[in-house]
Amino acid sequence: MSRLGRADPGDPRVSIVLATFNERENILDTIRGIFEHLGSSAEVIVVDDDSPDGTWKLAQDLDDPRVKVIRRVGTRGLASAFNRGILESRGGIVGWMDADMCMPPAMLPGMVKLLDEYDVVVGSRYAPGGRDDRAWLRVIASRLINRLATTVLGYGIRDYDSGFVVLKRSVFDRVSLIPTGYGAYFMEFLYTCRRKGLTVREVPYTFRDRQKGISKSAPSLWRFFRTGTQYVTRIFVARIRSHD
Numbered sequence: 001m002s003r004l005g006r007a008d009p010g011d012p013r014v015s016i017v018l019a020t021f022n023e024r025e026n027i028l029d030t031i032r033g034i035f036e037h038l039g040s041s042a043e044v045i046v047v048d049d050d051s052p053d054g055t056w057k058l059a060q061d062l063d064d065p066r067v068k069v070i071r072r073v074g075t076r077g078l079a080s081a082f083n084r085g086i087l088e089s090r091g092g093i094v095g096w097m098d099a100d101m102c103m104p105p106a107m108l109p110g111m112v113k114l115l116d117e118y119d120v121v122v123g124s125r126y127a128p129g130g131r132d133d134r135a136w137l138r139v140i141a142s143r144l145i146n147r148l149a150t151t152v153l154g155y156g157i158r159d160y161d162s163g164f165v166v167l168k169r170s171v172f173d174r175v176s177l178i179p180t181g182y183g184a185y186f187m188e189f190l191y192t193c194r195r196k197g198l199t200v201r202e203v204p205y206t207f208r209d210r211q212k213g214i215s216k217s218a219p220s221l222w223r224f225f226r227t228g229t230q231y232v233t234r235i236f237v238a239r240i241r242s243h244d
């Protein structure tokens with residue numbers, strides 16, 4: 001018997017971390033999709049910031065020993081949520097992605113397979129063959145930010161703020177995720193991986209616009225602008241910090 005007093009799910013090979021805030025319409029499909037494509041040797045860690053819509057409860061009620069739910073009360077943050085999930089993960093391979101069905105779980109097996117050759121494998125909207133299906137304003141903003149990141153940070157990475165990734169756990173021996181802010185942490189994380197000589201492979205995919213639920217990063221023009229500014233600042237901070 002396991003610690004949970006149920007059939008022992010065994011040690012997972014792959015851990016996928018999902019950060020959630022008000023994703024009740026998407027969370028179960030996302031979890032289902034992950035197990036459908038990765039099989040039962042995966043674990044899913046949901047880090048939910050006490051969503052008023054009860055996302056954490058839906059995940060908990062699955063009562064699945066392969067799903068660990070962390071409900072953080074009195075705190076918000078995307079980077080810190082992913083970081084918490086990574087700390088709680090057990091797989092030799094760790095990944096993370098959004099829980100809004102914009103990133104297809106069907107990509108995961110191919111990405112995991114590529115870890116035989118690379119340290120980090122990133123789902124990429126902007127690698128040849130990739131696509132971003134969101135509204136034009138968001139696509140343009142995202143492309144501009146990524147163009148800036150590629151120019152300032154280098155290494156030919158096209159989707160610097162992807163946030164859809166799998167990697168070998170050993171990567172964390174060399175690189176830490178800086179757990180502050182929203183999605184911009186990812187650019188510095190990838191940049192540091194490359195700077196430390198780790199190999200990164202981008203795999204093209206189609207980013208489907210959110211079909212259900214509400215965007216947290218761009219619910220209004222003001223929020224959209226503020227998030228964009230944070231990304232631009234973080235690109236230069238990453239570059240400056242690399243001289244420390």
Ligand SMILES: Nc1nc2c(ncn2[C@@H]2O[C@H](COP(=O)(O)OP(=O)(O)OP(=O)(O)O)[C@@H](O)[C@H]2O)c(=O)[nH]1
Pocket residue numbers: 019020021022023047048049076077078081097098099100102210214215216217218
């Ligand atoms: N734990 C946690 N998760 C968050 C927080 N903010 C957003 N998320 C989750 O992070 C992921 C990305 O957020 P989104 O709202 O999809 O942001 P986005 O991908 O930039 O925008 P859209 O896809 O257009 O909605 C989703 O799974 C969210 O539920 C937060 O403060 N805490």
Ligand SMILES: [Mg+2]
Pocket residue numbers: 098100102210
């Ligand atoms: Mg999203």
